[in-house]
Amino acid sequence: MGARTLHIKTFGCQMNVYDSARMADALAPLGFVSTERADDADVVILNTCHIRAKAAEKVYSELGRLRRLKAQKKDRGGRMILGVAGCVAQAEGEEILRRAPFVDLVVGPQAYHRLPRMIVDLDRSAVPAIDVDFPPESKFDHLPEFGAASGVGAFLTVQEGCDKFCSFCVVPYTRGAEYSRPAGDVLDEARRLVDAGARELTLLGQNVNNYHGARPRTFSPSRPGSAEWGLGRLIAELASIEGLERIRYTTSYPTDMNAELIAAHRDVAKLMPFVHLPAQSGSDKVLSAMNRRHDAAGYRRIAEAMRAARPDIAFSSDFIVGFPGEGEADFEDTLRLVRDVGFLQAYSFKYSPRPGTPAAAMADQVPERVKAARLMRLQELLGDQQMDFNRRCAGTVVGVLFERRGRRSGQILGRSPYSLPVHVEAGEDRIGTIAEVRVIRAYANSLRGRLEPGESNSVIPSATMESRAEARP
Ligand code: SAH
Numbered sequence: 459m460g461a462r463t464l465h466i467k468t469f470g471c472q473m474n475v476y477d478s479a480r481m482a483d484a485l486a487p488l489g490f491v492s493t494e495r496a497d498d499a500d501v502v503i504l505n506t507c508h509i510r511a512k513a514a515e516k517v518y519s520e521l522g523r524l525r526r527l528k529a530q531k532k533d534r535g536g537r538m539i540l541g542v543a544g545c546v547a548q549a550e551g552e553e554i555l556r557r558a559p560f561v562d563l564v565v566g567p568q569a570y571h572r573l574p575r576m577i578v579d580l581d582r583s584a585v586p587a588i589d590v591d592f593p594p595e596s597k598f599d600h601l602p603e604f605g606a607a608s609g610v611g612a613f614l615t616v617q618e619g620c621d622k623f624c625s626f627c628v629v630p631y632t633r634g635a636e637y638s639r640p641a642g643d644v645l646d647e648a649r650r651l652v653d654a655g656a657r658e659l660t661l662l663g664q665n666v667n668n669y670h671g672a673r674p675r676t677f678s679p680s681r682p683g684s685a686e687w688g689l690g691r692l693i694a695e696l697a698s699i700e701g702l703e704r705i706r707y708t709t710s711y712p713t714d715m716n717a718e719l720i721a722a723h724r725d726v727a728k729l730m731p732f733v734h735l736p737a738q739s740g741s742d743k744v745l746s747a748m749n750r751r752h753d754a755a756g757y758r759r760i761a762e763a764m765r766a767a768r769p770d771i772a773f774s775s776d777f778i779v780g781f782p783g784e785g786e787a788d789f790e791d792t793l794r795l796v797r798d799v800g801f802l803q804a805y806s807f808k809y810s811p812r813p814g815t816p817a818a819a820m821a822d823q824v825p826e827r828v829k830a831a832r833l834m835r836l837q838e839l840l841g842d843q844q845m846d847f848n849r850r851c852a853g854t855v856v857g858v859l860f861e862r863r864g865r866r867s868g869q870i871l872g873r874s875p876y877s878l879p880v881h882v883e884a885g886e887d888r889i890g891t892i893a894e895v896r897v898i899r900a901y902a903n904s905l906r907g908r909l910e911p912g913e914s915n916s917v918i919p920s921a922t923m924e925s926r927a928e929a930r931p
Pocket residue numbers: 471509510626627628629663664665708709710736738776777778807808809810811812
């Protein structure tokens with residue numbers, strides 16, 4: 459059989475981006491090549507998000523559009539296999555086939571290694587395939603090794619699932635129990651990604667800072683230490699991979715920010731000084747109703763400890779406004795926490811009741827217009843903080859890792875240590891390397907810079923630049 463085409467549309471978080479790439483890897487041996495267009499693809503998969511009601515509803519409107527494409531393809535004598543993967547698939551299962559009977563395949567996040575088998579079966583029969591198991595075997599052991607070329611920045615899942623059960627959140631139900639991949643597997647995958655062109659790795663997990671993976675066999679039994687590695691240890695080891703320039707990780711839970719990881723921010727130059735640390739609220743009453751394991755003072759203490767270890771560290775965060783029972787004074791506490799800690803960037807959401815979660819059944823649901831008004835106030839404050847931070851960058855010199863061509867010709871686009879996009883006039887041969895850049899203009903979401911003198915003629919090996927740009931006393 460010749461090449462068939464596969465189109466995967468990804469919604470939601472970075473882990474879904476990683477998963478979509480792995481699904482494409484898994485289907486490549488069946489002869490599938492990826493295409494940007496759904497129109498006449500042989501297999502179309504929606505990799506979905508269930509976190510808020512709006513995210514889940516998007517899936518059904520997208521399915522309506524695909525239904526027409528599928529019918530058109532049939533009229534032309536072809537067949538389009540239409541699949542739903544991700545957290546909506548996990549949460550709704552058979553319900554998807556009831557609401558959208560033209561769907562052929564429903565597969566949950568823990569069953570992706572079974573996807574090739576499901577497609578082979580579908581080639582032979584028209585009976586819809588559904589797999590929303592939490593299989594005893596780990597998909598990571600059965601998915602093929604990462605195959606394609608990598609971009610400069612790559613994602614690597616090291617941990618998946620969540621046992622925290624925040625009362626508003628569907629993730630523990632859709633992604634399942636916490637699981638950490640063995641450290642040796644992570645190191646192998648990281649080396650492959652770097653060989654394929656990656657210069658920056660973002661380690662992913664729903665509770666990534668609670669990572670505790672089995673130590674690689676090569677490190678035991680003669681070396682001291684426990685049978686498992688925490689994230690700090692893993693990062694220290696990843697940092698020794700030649701060619702890898704930058705390491706990030708997301709998403710962290712405040713009380714899992716342990717001493718070893720905080721020390722890594724002090725000791726590992728490749729670990730970027732920018733951490734996503736969701737607070738959700740600044741009110742102790744609300745945090746307790748959310749079943750969070752930290753109060754506002756605890757969050758402040760953790761942020762301070764990290765700043766002590768790495769003074770130039772910056773934080774991003776997630777906030778929910780209008781959680782059931784949130785009064786005006788509680789919301790003011792959130793604004794105060796934001797002012798006290800100071801965030802470079804943050805995502806904020808109106809509370810969205812999710813079926814099956816404890817908070818959805820709580821009394822004192824907050825009216826929509828109150829949520830909307832609070833969200834506006836919070837976003838205004840967060841926007842001001844972000845603009846202030848960017849303005850303070852103006853005139854300074856930052857290390858920029860170049861990722862790709864810019865939209866304007868002669869321009870390339872990279873990122874600062876704080877992940878801010880930086881536009882610079884420079885040759886494309888710099889893509890994949892780090893250079894020192896003077897920030898000449900700050901915008902709300904990006905910076906514009908100029909290569910520092912001495913940078914303009916030739917490409918300097920990036921490792922040297924990194925240690926110079928990032929060197930601290
Ligand atoms: N640690 C997780 C967080 C998952 S959800 C991870 O990275 O995978 C991302 C953010 O969505 C949460 O931090 C929370 O702020 C928000 N969120 C989750 N459930 C929500 C709900 N029911 N309503 C509104 N926002 C929600």
